[in-house]
Amino acid sequence: MKITITFLFLIAFSVTGIGQGFTLLDTLISENFEIDPTNDMLTFPSGNDLEWVNFDEDHVEGLCVDNAPTPYGWWQESDFSVPQSSQTDNDAFTSCSFLLDGDIHNANWLITSPIMIPDSSYFLCWRSLSFYGPGYHDGYKVLVSTNGNDVFAGSFADTLFVAAEMLENSSPPGSLDIGNYVFSDGYIQANGYTDTAYFFIDYSLGAPFYHGKLEPHVESLSKYAGQNIYVAFLHDSQDDFLLQVDDIIVTKVLPxxxxxxxxxxxxxxxxxxxxxxxxxxxxxxxxxxxxxxxxxxxxxxxxxxxxxxxxxxxxxxxxxxxxxxxxxxxxxxxxxxxxxxxxxxxxx
Ligand SMILES: [Ca+2]
Ligand SMILES: [Ca+2]
Ligand SMILES: [Ca+2]
CATH class of the missing domain: 2.60.40.3080 (Immunoglobulin-like)
Incomplete structure (x- = not known):
């Protein structure tokens, strides 16, 4: 980490030297999951940690990985945005809600290190995909805490973004018509499977399904100007399948x-x-x-x-x-x- 910070300082000086006023120090968080960060993360939030946290609150075994145990929390995995037959050189952080006990809500927390938001010009940007839609559309929440990272002590009271989860289907499983399903409130992948940039129809599992591709999301952090925050990605879906997040940054915009x-x-x-x-x-x-x-x-x-x-x-x-x-x-x-x-x- 010290090496990274030194590198950022060097770049910042070289860029400001152009005279544009741009500085890399304006990027407060940047995680692209290309180097597996799992071992640098804590597995339980203590309240005021300085590290990222990868916390499996549900403790229920997942069934998402073929021929091997599914990690209980988040793990590094190839980007699912492409068909399985294709190679990908991108990795993303992945979480499974298809659990051994289907009645249990998954509760996998990915919590950033603390971030001091200097002013109102900062944004949180990330990409995500729900792998298996619409019948197993994974929901998640992006939450913000201004009072530490203890998830059991009322932190993370602010909701920045909600992705809907599939709750029940009113037709035989496998329908591609989202009108045949009931979803919780929130965003559905690819603007309700209307934006073909962020899904494709996948026939590889027999019945066709909407295979999600990593989709960008951007939310302002202006209300946290001057505050120290934690951001949490909480995968809280029940009995769905796989969620991925990638390219999490907190950065400012120019005037x-x-x-x-x-x-x-x-x-x-x-x-x-x-x-x-x-x-x-x-x-x-x-x-x-x-x-x-x-x-x-x-x-x-x-x-x-x-x-x-x-x-x-x-x-x-x-x-x-x-x-x-x-x-x-x-x-x-x-x-x-x-x-x-x-x-x-x-x-x-
Ligand atoms: Ca990546
Ligand atoms: Ca879990
Ligand atoms: Ca569900």
Whole structure:
């Protein structure tokens, strides 16, 4: 950990030297699960820990892993976003709610180290997938505590995000019609299986199912300005299947003065996080009314290096792998029929 911090300081000085005012120190948490962090995590939260915590509260054996015991808490596993026959070079943190006792709610906690939020410009970004939908759609909660990490002492009273879990089906199992299921309140993968960027139909298990792909989520932490917080990912689904999370960051956005274009027009905001970008970035945008959008990433010479079209919606998040981009300053532009906005970012 000390080595990482030193490295960040060195990069920060080199980047601010460009004169852009960008600094990597604006990223407070960054975990991509490419190096298995399990052994560096505590297995029980004591109340004021400085480390991440991977806590199996339910203590019930899982049945999710073929030919080997399922870990009881969270574990590192290949990214399920691709068909099983494909190779993947990405890993994610994984949790199982298909337990030996199907009446028991899974309760797997993944809790960050404490994070001091300096001001109102910070966001939490992460990706997640529910593997097996809609019939076994996994629910989870993202919770925030301002008074320690003891899950039994009333910490984590704030709910930042809720993914719905499948509660019961009113048709034979295996239907792909989400209208045939009852879900708890919350978000359903891929905007209720309407956004084909974040699921595909998988026939590998016999009956077809909606196989989730890692989907970006972004939530503001502005209400925690000046406070020391813990963030928890609580996988609390009952009798569903597999959940993955990846690329958890807490970082700030640049002041809106960095954006050009008419931000008082149809576009509420357009943010690139983190900035500067080392490997991957979240881009978050919101419109005043639902519209189709095209997002362009262009380099200093104006060449377009990425282009993403989204159907009519009022807000969205993109996650971009940008390792292949040369270091430099880039523009991210969001185009709508009624206006555009643009913001700069630095690729290291
Ligand atoms: Ca990863
Ligand atoms: Ca468990
Ligand atoms: Ca369930």
């Amino acid at each position: 809106h003065s960095s954006a050009v274009g008419d931000l008082s027009g149809p576009i509420d905001y357009l943010e690139v996080m983190p900035n500067p970008v080392r490997q991957s970035a979240y881009i978050s945008w919101r419109l005043k009314t639902p519209q189709e959008t095209t997002m362009l990433i262009s380099d200093g010479a104006g060449r377009i290096v990425r282009q993403i079209h989204s159907g009519a919606r009022s807000q969205g998040n993109h996650f971009l792998e940008l390792q292949d981009l040369a270091p430099g300053v880039y523009n991210c532009t969001l185009l709508t029929a009624r206006g555009r906005a643009s913001t700069r970012f630095v690729k290291l």
